[in-house]
Amino acid sequence: MENLNEVEILIVEDNPLDAEMALRALKKNKLTNKVLVVGxxxxxxxxxxxxGKFDERSRQSRPKIILLDLKLPKIDGLDVLKEIKSHPETKVIPVIMLTSSKEESDLVKSYQLGVNSYIVKPVDFDKFVDAIREIGFYWLLLNQQKR
Known part of the structure; x- marks a missing residue:
């Protein structure tokens, strides 16, 4: 992504295969113009x-949605979610937990911390494409966001 101020979808995923699958699903649904993947x-x-390495990016420019994995290196997804939702300028960003965890405690904790949606990654690629289409349609097209 050339201009980091134009990122619309931030994918936070440490598994390169899952990140690639998400990008392919976004591309198949024509939602890939402004996507950044971080690991x-x-x-x-x-x-x-x-x-850090993004310090030249405008802080006022926010992604339209964040697709966040739960199990991440360095700082886990719940801590990322907590940090984003604890700041007035970033708490309005829709965060969708996109994870393989079906643990009830992960689901409950995510909602307690302010996640907008919790989606368990389908194993089947076609179902994953459908899930991404629904995410994109709702969060990028239908949902009205504060800018």
């Missing part, structure tokens, strides 16, 4: 808060 929670927070 750990620390990098996600650095992007959102325009610090």
């Amino acid at each position: 750990d929670g620390e990098e996600a927070l650095d992007f959102v808060f325009a610090r």
Whole structure:
């Protein structure tokens, strides 16, 4: 992604195969114009808060949605979610937990911390494409966001 201020979808995923599958599903649904993939929670927070290697990015420019994995290196998904939802300027960003965890405790904790949606990754690619289409249609097209 050339202009980091134009990122619409931030994918936070440490598994390269899952990240590639998400990108393929977005592409198949024509939702890939402005996507950035980061591989750990620390990098996600650095992007959102325009610090570290993203310090030249405008902090006022926010992604339209964040697709966040739960189990991440450095800083896990729940801590990333907690940090994003605890700041007035970033708490309005829709965060969709896109994870393989079916644990009730992960689901409950995610909603307690302010996640907008919790989706268990389908194993089947066609079902994953359908899930991504629904996410994109709702969060990028239908949902009205504060800018």
